[in-house]
Amino acid sequence: METFRSFDRALDTFIAEYGYNGDIGDIEEKTNFIKDKFKASEIPVPRSIRRWYTEHILIERKTAFQICFAFQLDIVQTEDFMRRICLMRSFDYHNMEEIVYCFSLKHKINYCMAQEIISSMNMVKPDKFQAEVPVYTKFLENDIENINSVDELVKYLNENAEIFEYNNATAYHIIQTVWNDIAKPEGLAIRERRKLYKAFDDEDNAGKKSRKRAEDSVWEICLQILGLSGSYADSYYKERSLKSILKDNDLLHPLAENCFPDRDGLNKVLTGRHVSYERVRKLLILLVFYKFWVIKALNKNDYYSEQDENDLERCKSMINEMLMDAGYPTLYPGNPYDFIFLASMNTLFPLLSFRDIMREIYGQKSCVTTGYEA
Structure with a gap:
């Protein structure tokens, strides 16, 4: 810590x-x-x-x-x-107030004047994403870049108010696309489960009847990605949440625990409902990280990565490119959530290393000492 x-x-x-x-x-x-x-x-x-x-x-x-x-x-x-x-x-370019801040800082307009500009507009706050043809962050950023006066800015924002009724359009599209690759029938998750995944099972209770679970449910796939799908996590499968494990956990920094990916956040993104920036960014990182390394594992029939620097850089570049496209900051080692993934990438078994971290976090609260044997 x-x-x-x-x-x-x-x-x-x-x-x-x-x-x-x-x-x-x-x-x-x-x-x-x-x-x-x-x-x-x-x-x-x-x-x-x-x-x-x-x-x-x-x-x-x-x-x-x-x-x-x-x-x-x-x-x-x-x-x-x-x-x-x-x-x-x-800056969130789907947030009218933050666009004004961006414009003002760029043109050396002081805070008081920025507030006056904001008060002169018909402010719209993001809600559920319903646009048939969304306007993505990059297009908005380019539009704002070409505006050079306050009058132009106010006119543009007022005349295009419907654009600002939603945000995170690019990030939502990325997450929904990646999730489809993971969760569709015969997608990455089901293929990994049948071919490679080692369940997080309580071997001491091997004969105990386990809870019936749909292997293609949103929450079951989430647990699989985290390495927690198995009999140990039966109670958390029912609760649909890991909050009791993550909260005040000595092995997880509070900034990493905040908005940690969960079923509720993923469901809201998949159905276009508004969630915080932090929830979206963390979901995007997790899903792209999983997709990259599970494809590697399935192709080789092995989680071993040979610590290939090219793979490491490709994974980082893929995540960073999608973060930048969505208007989010790239991976930063000083961010404790990002660090989990950056550290996992620098091992011989990136996906298993990440899951070992998650199992250690689980064990800290549940007195379970189990991990992958590579």
């Missing part, structure tokens, strides 16, 4: 890069420095700044953007701040 920075420690690095010369251990001095930046930019000062340090609380996206305005960051600096310090995506 100590390997990963909390937000306040990452913020220390940031303020040191942007003018703070005081004692990095002095909370009062750091808090006042940040407050002064907000006041100088005429931005309401967040009440919780001190708690960022004393209670290690996370900040909301709006507060993150306010920091970017307060420190007068440009677009590139903002994207770096969101990815490296906040572990968030940068």
Whole structure:
């Protein structure tokens, strides 16, 4: 856990890069420095700044953007701040408010003026994805890039309000496509189950009647991807959730546990319902990672990867390309969720290594000590 920075420690690095010369251990001095930046930019000062340090609380996206305005960051600096310090995506081009922030930071418009622009628009918030012909993030990004005045921006946003009734269109399309490859009849999951998958079974109760489970159900396939499909996880199959295993688990960082892929989130994405950015990003990483390595395993009839650097780079590139297409930050070793996958890729058995991590996390709460024997 100590390997990963909390937000306040990452913020220390940031303020040191942007003018703070005081004692990095002095909370009062750091808090006042940040407050002064907000006041100088005429931005309401967040009440919780001190708690960022004393209670290690996370900040909301709006507060993150306010920091970017307060420190007068440009677009590139903002994207770096969101990815490296906040572990968030940068701008959501299906969110009208965030488009205004993007435009304002690019054109050096201050926060107060940005708020005036927002108040002049007919704001639309994302809901269920229902567009017959979706407008994807890249197209919106290109449109915004070619707008050069506030009047043009307001006109464009008001005249195209229906585009902003949904978000994550690209990510949803990627996840739905990858899931179909995994879960369809004779898809990757069923082929792996019949050919290679070693069930997460309680050998001490081998004769015990196990719960009848549909091997092609959404939750059963989720458990299989995680390496938890088997008799050990019978109770979690019924609950349709792993929250009791993941929450406050000493082997899983809280930032990795937050929005960890689950049946509810996957079902909502598959049916076009709105979920948080973090849930979508983590689902995308998990499913693309699984698809890449299970295809390799099925082709070779073996999970062994020979630690091929080309495969490692191809897997990373595939995930990163899809993340970028969807407007999400690429894999980052400082993100504890991303680290699980990056570490697994750097082993001889990437998919089994990932599943061993999941089984160890399970065992931490369930007193089970079992893993794959490679």
